[in-house]
Amino acid sequence: MTPWEKALRSALYAIEQGYKAFPLSINKTPSVRSPHDKGHSCRGQCGKPGHGVHDATTDPAYARHLFDLSPRATGYGIACGGRMVGLDLDRKNGVNGVETVNQLAAKHGFQLPQTMTICTPSGGFHLWLSIPDGVTVPNSAGRLGLGIDVRGTGGYLVGPGSTGKAGEYTLHPKLGEVDVQPTPAQLLKLMLPKPATRRIPRADPSxxxxxxxxxxxxxxxxxxxxxxxxxxxxxxxxxxxxxxxxxxxxxxxxxxxxxxxxxxxxxxxxxxxxxxxxxxxxxxxx
Structure with a gap:
């Protein structure tokens, strides 16, 4: 089985489980070329494929079409936002996101649940977590601590069965395929933006x-x-x-x-x- 075939099969399985998926290149970036000239700001309103995470779909037929448009795809992305966020724990270049999140847990009094966990080629982990309806978690990189990135609205995670330059993304060997668990309340609070003191706008733009x-x-x-x-x-x-x-x-x-x-x-x-x-x-x- 080629990496393309494995990625397609894995993406279709993820879609069966209710996740939104789209194809990725070996660089972990969206693999469908944009239909627009450089400098566009369209995020899918045109109805054509080629808009990154905005291509993510739960329709198997459309997913096959996206993969047909990307014969060099070796992976797939899982769109975050809605009721799902991802916790990306890096362990490379002297940074250990696992240690950092454990320190956060001890400090703020929460425990990470045994949720869907993906092993990354660099030795890190992607934790899939659910959030309540109506809650919007933004993407962030390092805001919670060294080695911790949050994938929220407009973000995505590399799905298991994908192949990147450094190797494969796989299910955690001890946990296997488990249900996505709720984000601990204290951790969710840390993920959300802190209320900011707003300056008085000079005008009220439309x-x-x-x-x-x-x-x-x-x-x-x-x-x-x-x-x-x-x-x-x-x-x-x-x-x-x-x-x-x-x-x-x-x-x-x-x-x-x-x-x-x-x-x-x-x-x-x-x-x-x-x-x-x-x-x-x-x-x-x-």
Whole structure:
């Protein structure tokens, strides 16, 4: 069985279980090419495939179509948001997210449940957790601590049965396939953005104006010349977070839009989220 066949079969099985899936390349990025020219801000409204996590589907026939469009796909993504979040615990380059989350658990008095757990090629883990209806958890990179990334609205996890450059993503050998468990209340509280003291907006922009501003920042990232991608992303993120602080934009929308644009430019989702998070921290301390 080829990696493509294994990824397709695994994605279809995930869809049977109720998850939304879409194909990934060996770099863990969306593998269906965008139908738009560089600089677009469409997130699937056009109805065509090629919009990253926005392609994720629970329709087996459409999933097969997406894989047919990506003959080099070697994996698949599981869309987060809705009632599911992912906890990505890295263990590489001297960072140990498992130790960090255990320290958080001891400090805040929660215990991680035995939930669906995926082993990553680098020795880390992806924990799948459920959240209550109506709760929106944003993506974050390192905000909870070193080696801990949160995959929420607009984010995705690499599904088991996928193959990346470093190897395969597999079910935890001791746990196997288990039900996704609720996020402990104290951990969920840590995942949510802290209430911020808002500045008084200089004006009350319409939703259309705010949307155009975000689209413009997304285009800055998408049009970044080679060698300037990270700097342009940081600049755009700093501008966007200022709009969030003013109450003009939503944090989850900003992070999802900029991270998606950066991954289309070749950055990994983790790199992009770390840069966006860094711009956020700089704005908070400025």
């Amino acid at each position: 939703p259309v104006t705010a949307s155009k501003a975000l689209d413009g920042l997304v285009r800055v990232v998408l049009n970044a010349p080679e060698g300037t991608r990270n700097d342009r992303l940081y600049w755009a993120a700093a501008k966007a977070w200022a709009h969030v602080d003013d109450g003009h934009m939503g944090a989850a929308e900003v992070e999802a839009a900029l991270v998606e644009a950066a991954t289309r430019q070749g950055l990994t989702a983790g790199e992009a989220m770390r840069t966006v998070a860094s711009a956020r921290r700089a704005g908070v301390t400025a």
